[in-house]
Amino acid sequence: xxxxxEFSGIESERLCLKWVSSAEGPRFAQVVTDFVEQIRQLGPSxxxxxxxSPAAAQIV
Numbered sequence: 001x002x003x004x005x006e007f008s009g010i011e012s013e014r015l016c017l018k019w020v021s022s023a024e025g026p027r028f029a030q031v032v033t034d035f036v037e038q039i040r041q042l043g044p045s046x047x048x049x050x051x052x053s054p055a056a057a058q059i060v
Contacts, residue, residue: 001015001017002015009046009047010045010046010047011042011045011046013038013042014039014042014045016031016035016038018031
C-alpha cells in the first residue's frame with residue numbers, strides 16, 4: 001500500500017495501520033492522537049488543488 005501511495009504522489013507517512021483490540025480504548029486514543037500529530041506535521045497534501053478554507057486551516 002505504501003508503494004502505491006508513493007507512486008500516486010502521496011507521502012507514505014499518511015498511512016497508519018495498527019492492530020488495536022476493542023478492549024484497548026486508551027491505546028486506540030493514543031494511536032489516533034499520535035497519527036493526527038504526524039499528519040499535522042506533514043501539512044496539507046501536495047495533491048490538494050484548492051486552498052483550505054479558513055476554518056479548515058485552523059484545524060490543520
